[in-house]
Amino acid sequence: MTKFDLQGKTIAFLATDGFEQVELTEPWEAALKAGAEVQLVSLKSGKIQGVHHDEKGDQFAVDKTVDEVSAEDYQGLVLPGGVFNPDALRVNETAMDFVRDFFKQGKPVAAICHGPWSLVEADVVADRRLTSWPSLKTDLKNAGATWVDEECVCDEGLVTSRNPDDLPAFCNKMLEEFAEGKHAKQTA
Template sequence: MAQQLNGKRVAILAADGFEEAELSSPRAALQGQGVETHVITPDGKGIRAWAETDWGKTYEADKSLADANPADYHALVLPGGVFNPDELRTNEKALGFVRSFFEAGKPVAAICHAPWILINAGVVDGRKLTSVPSIAQDLKNAGANWVDESVVVDSGFVTSRTPKDLDDFNGKLIEELAEGRHSEQHA
């Protein structure tokens, strides 16, 4: 599979308060397959992780949203946490960035609370997905078909519930990235 992923680039969009494992684990899995990853933050500055019950380390940004072009990436990863998606779901540049991946049929992977961002981006209506259970009703209200499973794939759109699902999440993310664009992926 690593040969299929050579030359691929994945954007990881996050802000302060992302759940540390939900950025570090997918990033390590992708890099282990030879995929180039870029951490993209609203202002291009480092972001501080939330590590389960307290603040974690700071992760340096590779680019700011203003400098990141969705056309340069083959997929998008959205880590969860509570603070991170709450900030990004009100950032119009972030929402436009996210929407562009759906419009281009590129894989998008979101875990935990990250689907909050997808609600505001207007891309969950009619889509099958999962998330942390506490936002299930929000997703249903936005027209999503929410299910309680470790990982759900809907035409290049990968979702999982919590860090305990990261092995499944990472595996499906890599599989969807290898498959490339999905004609059924849509905004």
């Protein structure tokens, strides 16, 4: 049992082929243990391919496609990393609208490693403090963010971390923000 209660909350995990597997599975398990319903949302139905860095991981069944969902259906969003995953998501306008809508609705969002690439494309990082995998630093700064090299950063409901080593802190803060709910200052 966790100290955060997510009973009655549904959390979306947005990913596609090439997501860093542990960056989906650990937050997923943490949300489940806290009582949340979790759904894997992707660009396509069927299964998507996880990776362990540059090696193939497991395949995961998609619950819904981005064409079938609305941010209104969820109380939080998780964006796992992996290099290919956010790069593919950010060129899909429906996926970016889905991400942007969480910010418009003031709902918490958690992004780890390369996951914040989607936040750049959704144009929701200006004037925010966050972290990521170091190679995204310039992209985030160019999009108006203040990038810091810290284990876990939270800015008005936006939780970010650098890499899988940060998962314990990331999951804890993510659960706290999901339990807390809506953030008035969280705007797109």
